[in-house]
Structure formats: structure tokens, C-alpha cells
Amino acid sequence: MKIEQKCINVARAITAETITNANSGHTGSSVGAATILFALFKDHLIFSSSDREFLNRDRFVLSAGHLCPLLYTIEHMFGFPISAEDLKNYRKYGSITPGHPHFGETPAVEVSTGPLGQGVANAVGLAIAQSLLAERFNVLDDPIFSNKTYVLAGDGCLMEGVALEAISLAGTLKLKDLILLYDRNSITIDGDLNISNTENVAAKFEAQGWNVIHCPNGNNYRAVTRAISHAKQSATKPTIIIFDTVIGFGTPYAGKPAIHGRPLSQEELEVYKKSLQITSEPFVVPDDLKEFCKITTDKNFEIEMEWRRKVNLYSKTNPELYKQLSQFLDKKPIDVEKIVGNKIKEKKISGREANFRILNLIAERYPNFVGGAADVAASTKAFIEDGGIYTPENRRGRNIAFGIREHAMAAIANGISLYAGLRPFVSTFFVFSNYLLPALRMSALMNQPVLYFFTHDSLLVGEDGETHQPVEQLGTIRQIPNVNVCRPCDVSELIASYNLALNTESPTCFVLSKQDLFEQKGTIEQASRGGYVLEKDPGKVNLVLYATGSEVELAMSVKREMNKSGVKVAVVSFPCLEEFERQSEQYKNSVLFKDVKARVAIEASSDPIWYKYIGEKGKLINVTKFGKSGRGTEVYKKYGFSVSNIKKEILKILK
Numbered sequence: 001m002k003i004e005q006k007c008i009n010v011a012r013a014i015t016a017e018t019i020t021n022a023n024s025g026h027t028g029s030s031v032g033a034a035t036i037l038f039a040l041f042k043d044h045l046i047f048s049s050s051d052r053e054f055l056n057r058d059r060f061v062l063s064a065g066h067l068c069p070l071l072y073t074i075e076h077m078f079g080f081p082i083s084a085e086d087l088k089n090y091r092k093y094g095s096i097t098p099g100h101p102h103f104g105e106t107p108a109v110e111v112s113t114g115p116l117g118q119g120v121a122n123a124v125g126l127a128i129a130q131s132l133l134a135e136r137f138n139v140l141d142d143p144i145f146s147n148k149t150y151v152l153a154g155d156g157c158l159m160e161g162v163a164l165e166a167i168s169l170a171g172t173l174k175l176k177d178l179i180l181l182y183d184r185n186s187i188t189i190d191g192d193l194n195i196s197n198t199e200n201v202a203a204k205f206e207a208q209g210w211n212v213i214h215c216p217n218g219n220n221y222r223a224v225t226r227a228i229s230h231a232k233q234s235a236t237k238p239t240i241i242i243f244d245t246v247i248g249f250g251t252p253y254a255g256k257p258a259i260h261g262r263p264l265s266q267e268e269l270e271v272y273k274k275s276l277q278i279t280s281e282p283f284v285v286p287d288d289l290k291e292f293c294k295i296t297t298d299k300n301f302e303i304e305m306e307w308r309r310k311v312n313l314y315s316k317t318n319p320e321l322y323k324q325l326s327q328f329l330d331k332k333p334i335d336v337e338k339i340v341g342n343k344i345k346e347k348k349i350s351g352r353e354a355n356f357r358i359l360n361l362i363a364e365r366y367p368n369f370v371g372g373a374a375d376v377a378a379s380t381k382a383f384i385e386d387g388g389i390y391t392p393e394n395r396r397g398r399n400i401a402f403g404i405r406e407h408a409m410a411a412i413a414n415g416i417s418l419y420a421g422l423r424p425f426v427s428t429f430f431v432f433s434n435y436l437l438p439a440l441r442m443s444a445l446m447n448q449p450v451l452y453f454f455t456h457d458s459l460l461v462g463e464d465g466e467t468h469q470p471v472e473q474l475g476t477i478r479q480i481p482n483v484n485v486c487r488p489c490d491v492s493e494l495i496a497s498y499n500l501a502l503n504t505e506s507p508t509c510f511v512l513s514k515q516d517l518f519e520q521k522g523t524i525e526q527a528s529r530g531g532y533v534l535e536k537d538p539g540k541v542n543l544v545l546y547a548t549g550s551e552v553e554l555a556m557s558v559k560r561e562m563n564k565s566g567v568k569v570a571v572v573s574f575p576c577l578e579e580f581e582r583q584s585e586q587y588k589n590s591v592l593f594k595d596v597k598a599r600v601a602i603e604a605s606s607d608p609i610w611y612k613y614i615g616e617k618g619k620l621i622n623v624t625k626f627g628k629s630g631r632g633t634e635v636y637k638k639y640g641f642s643v644s645n646i647k648k649e650i651l652k653i654l655k
Contacts, residue, residue, distance in 0.1 A: 063119025117160025125415020171209025530579030
């Protein structure tokens with residue numbers, strides 16, 4: 001048996017041992033794809049086993065995240081800091097070998113994966129980022145950004161819509177350094193693939209502008225490594241390699257759905273190892289195989305050192321470019337207030353227009369800001385005015401035309417954020433945030449500070465009707481952990497929101513108005529606390545009004561109306577509830593006025609979070625049903641957002 005095959009067999013055995021030991025995991029594809037992953041690491045992947053600062057390393061994304069026991073095993077064999085003990089702790093709480101790959105926890109995991117298909121879109125983002133930086137910083141004889149992006153996907157990944165959205169865009173953008181390794185075992189949990197999907201994958205990818213390579217025997221090492229070598233030669237297109245494999249290769253359940261998520265019993269495992277001719281102890285890589293894998297690890301270390309020497313020379317021969325690159329990679333705080341200054345002087349301006357101005361002022365100072373919209377940039381106004389469109393002919397373009405692909409847009413932005421040095425933003429109408437929630441969740445889970453600009457924030461959208469008027473969206477995104485949700489009422493609050501977004505590792509959602517809003521009297525410093533007293537009558541107040549965004553202006557009008565009746569009022573604006581909750585209890589109590597019985601929250605959403613603040617005798621003015629088509633201001637009033645209606649509700653609780 002050749003040494004490469006011995007390595008593959010050991011990888012299969014240890015992978016199966018890892019899953020059986022945990023009594024949990026996905027044996028089927030993990031052993032079925034062993035040849036593909038071993039060939040990639042042995043012959044093609046330029047990796048660093050210890051340092052993420054090697055920026056020109058190839059990126060590998062395991063879109064089929066349930067194959068992670070195989071990835072952990074391969075990394076262990078090639079000298080990554082994953083020990084046999086770590087493999088034994090697979091799926092145990094606190095281990096570095098979780099049940100699906102998690103960025104920041106496990107060495108060399110570039111992206112958290114598990115929700116099928118998103119990894120494909122993440123890989124597209126990584127490839128876009130590489131091309132952007134290569135165009136800006138490479139010189140002809142000194143390409144410091146030249147890496148490939150590989151993504152391993154299975155049948156399930158390619159059935160998910162997010163993958164198909166991203167695949168279409170990748171073909172359009174001609175991302176030649178993107179290689180998709182398709183592990184086609186034609187089995188899903190519920191049975192043969194043909195009961196749910198009989199499409200011609202090769203024809204589909206060809207139609208979308210990809211090179212297609214077919215490897216009929218995905219379990220043959222030589223055939224697999226030749227196919228990958230061929231894919232690396234592409235000059236103009238991304239490439240998919242279709243590897244035909246057998247799920248559960250060599251096990252008693254080979255080719256059957258039952259092996260998808262099934263650990264082998266101890267007895268079955270012993271029989272399996274015997275069939276692989278494995279005689280070593282459990283979790284042991286024989287010394288000769290370790291040395292064989294170490295040849296690749298040492299070679300990659302030399303490639304990394306050569307790249308570092310190249311960058312050192314680059315810093316001397318291209319000092320201005322090197323300075324710009326250092327600025328891209330610098331994570332120093334950004335003072336948005338200082339950047340904006342007094343450049344926005346209007347007393348009345350829409351959230352989307354104010355955001356356009358601020359985004360462009362920041363982008364002028366920081367060329368690493370890139371992004372785009374889901375074909376609604378003209379409406380959301382989330383674009384860099386002089387940034388150009390990113391195309392195959394213009395890799396310097398800073399505006400990415402994502403097309404009507406919200407889910408892929410956000411997942412691609414995660415990939416861009418994860419690469420190095422770039423600050424991505426995305427945008428769509430707020431109601432369509434529903435399409436991208438899974439990717440927003442992954443932004444939060446991976447601590448990626450992607451900027452989400454959502455406009456047309458309420459019933460005031462108007463004539464487009466209930467399909468376009470957001471109702472439940474605010475409550476939905478506020479429920480996602482580690483997401484900042486900012487709904488500013490004016491420019492000062494928007495600047496404060498930016499200061500939060502650009503100086504944190506969390507994603508931030510900006511919920512912005514379509515209509516003009518008056519500038520209020522609050523300060524940026526006040527707004528930076530997430531919630532603050534915007535205005536308060538002298539003496540003891542009888543009524544407290546809580547509001548966000550578009551409803552703050554309405555709350556101020558209600559205050560003036562109640563003042564006519566002698567009611568003393570405090571208006572509290574909450575640009576970001578998450579930031580408010582991070583304040584001290586003393587501060588929060590000073591803002592909430594809990595000793596006042598008449599507390600009213602006003603927000604054009606269905607979010608019930610306000611019951612936490614208004615108390616038992618408080619009143620929530622909100623939206624409890626879908627909207628209607630009509631003039632925005634009319635719909636707004638019909639749903640209770642008028643001074644007269646709110647006054648009527650207040651009088652009921654003031655009695």
C-alpha cells in the first residue's frame with residue numbers, strides 16, 4: 001500500500017474513532033471525503049499551522065461543517081495544535097473540537113460553518129476580498145496576495161438557496177481563484193438524492209460561468225490531486241470539481257442514508273479498522289506517516305517565511321503601498337464625530353440620506369470600506385459615491401452589486417470581513433432583512449463587525465403596502481445575541497451609532513427612515529449611552545414617553561400637547577437598547593423614571609421588549625397587525641401613531 005493511501009486510511013480510522021468515542025457525529029461523509037481533504041492538505045493547500053497573520057495563506061472553508069471530525073483529524077496529522085486528547089474531547093463542552101467548526105475556537109478554522117450552503121457564500125466573500133487587496137497592493141513582480149480559496153461542499157450545501165445565489169454571483173464576477181470541491185455522494189438524511197434533486201449540476205455551473213471538472217472516483221488519491229491541480233490553472237473562471245464519492249466508505253453502511261449521522265459501534269469500528277489495515281492504537285498516527293505529513297508542513301513553513309521576507313522587501317521598495325496596507329490592517333478606534341464635524345447642517349433630513357453622507361465621509365478617509373446593496377442602492381442610498389462598481393474589469397471597485405440576493409449578500413460580507421483588513425457593509429429594505437437573518441446570526445456568532453443598513457423602517461413606507469412595511473423585524477433582530485440594533489432619530493444619534501459600530505467586534509444593524517426627521521436637541525455623547533433623557537420638564541414629571549427612531553419626533557409632539565394640559569413630561573430616546581442595557585443600573589434607573597406610574601412606549605414595531613420598561617400600569621403604542629397600502633402618513637395615523645390617539649391612551653392611565 002502506498003504511503004498516501006496509508007495516510008488516508010489512518011485519517012478515516014481516527015475520524016471514525018473520534019465520532020464513536022463521542023457517540024455523536026457524522027460518520028458518513030467524514031470518512032467518505034477523506035481522500036479529497038487529505039489530497040488538498042498534502043499537495044495543494046498553502047497553510048500556516050500556527051499564525052493567522054500569514055495573510056497569503058490559502059483559505060479553506062468547510063461548508064459541509066458536519067465533516068469537521070475529518071478536518072480535525074487531518075489538522076492533527078499535519079501538525080496543527082490539535083492533539084489526540086482534543087480529538088477524544090470532540091463535542092465536549094469547552095473543547096477546541098466542537099460539533100461544527102467554530103471560528104476563533106479551533107486552529108485554522110477560517111469560518112464557522114454548519115448551516116449548509118452559507119460556507120459557499122463565505123468562500124465567495126473571501127475570494128472577493130483577496131481580489132480587492134491583490135488589485136490594490138500587488139505589484140507585477142511582487143504579488144503579496146495570490147492565495148486560492150477552497151470550499152468543500154456536499155449535496156445539501158448545493159441545494160440551499162444561499163449557495164446558489166453566491167454561485168451565480170461568483171460566476172458573474174469571474175473569481176478565478178475560487179475552487180469548490182463538491183463531495184457528491186448522492187445521499188441525504190432522508191434517502192437517495194434523486195428523490196429531491198435530479199438536476200444536472202455540471203450544466204448548471206457551466207451556465208453560471210464556472211469551469212467544471214468531473215472526477216468519477218473521488219476515493220482515488222491520484223485522480224483527486226490531479227483534478228485539484230487542473231482547477232488551480234483557471235485563468236478567468238471559478239472552478240467546481242465534482243468528486244463522486246461513497247458515503248460511509250468501507251463501513252457496513254456504505255452508500256446508505258443510515259450512516260449520515262451515525263457513530264459506528266465499538267465492534268463495527270474494529271471491523272472497519274481491520275478492513276483499512278489499521279493496526280495502530282486508537283488515535284495514533286504512526287511515526288512514518290507523521291514524518292510524511294511533516295514534509296508538507298515544513299514546506300508550507302518555508303513558503304510562509306519566504307512571503308514574510310517578500311513583505312519585508314516590499315515595505316522598502318513600495319513604502320507608500322506598504323503604509324496603505326498597514327492602515328487597512330490597523331484596528332485603531334475611529335472617531336466618527338470628528339470625521340463628520342458640522343458637515344450635515346440640515347435641520348430635517350432622512351435617516352437614509354444622513355447615512356449616505358456619513359458613510360461617504362468615512363469611506364473618503366478609510367479606503368478599506370467596501371460593500372453594497374441587494375439591488376436597492378438607489379433607494380437605501382448605501383453606496384460609496386466615487387467608489388466605482390466592483391467588476392472583473394475593475395477589482396478596485398468599492399461598491400459590490402450583489403443583485404437581489406439578500407442571504408448571499410450578508411454571508412459574502414462575512415467572508416469579506418474574515419479575510420483581512422476590509423470593513424464590509426450591506427443594505428436592503430428593513431422588511432427584507434428576513435431573507436438574511438441566518439447570515440446575520442453568523443456575523444454575531446463569529447464576532448464580525450459587518451454593517452447592516454436597513455432603510456424604510458416602518459409603516460411610513462406607505463403605498464407599497466403590507467409586504468414592504470416592517471412590523472416584526474425590530475423584535476426579531478433584537479433577539480439575536482451579540483447584535484447592536486440602532487434606530488437613530490437624528491444625525492447625532494446616527495453618529496453615536498457609528499461610533500459604536502466601528503469600535504466593536506459585533507455586527508451592527510442601522511434601522512433608518514425613508515422620510516425626513518427633525519434634528520432633536522440631544523447630543524452625541526448622550527446618545528452614546530444607548531438611551532437618554534432627550535427632554536424633561538422642570539420638577540417632578542407625571543408622564544414618561546419612551547421612543548426610538550421615527551417615533552421620537554412623534555413623542556416630542558405628544559409632550560407639547562400634554563404640556564398644554566399641565567402634565568409634566570420626560571421624553572426618553574433609545575437609539576440602541578443593547579448599548580443601554582450595558583450601562584450601570586444607576587444610570588438606567590435615572591433614565592427610566594421607574595417611580596413614575598404613567599410610562600408610555602411608542603414604537604412602530606411588534607417588539608414586546610418595552611413591557612420590561614413600562615411597568616404594569618404602562619402603555620405600549622405599537623403595531624400588532626400587518627400594514628395596509630396607502631399614503632405613509634395616513635397608514636401611520638390609522639394604526640394609532642398620532643398625537644390625538646396617543647393623548648387619548650395617556651389620559652386613560654393618568655386617571
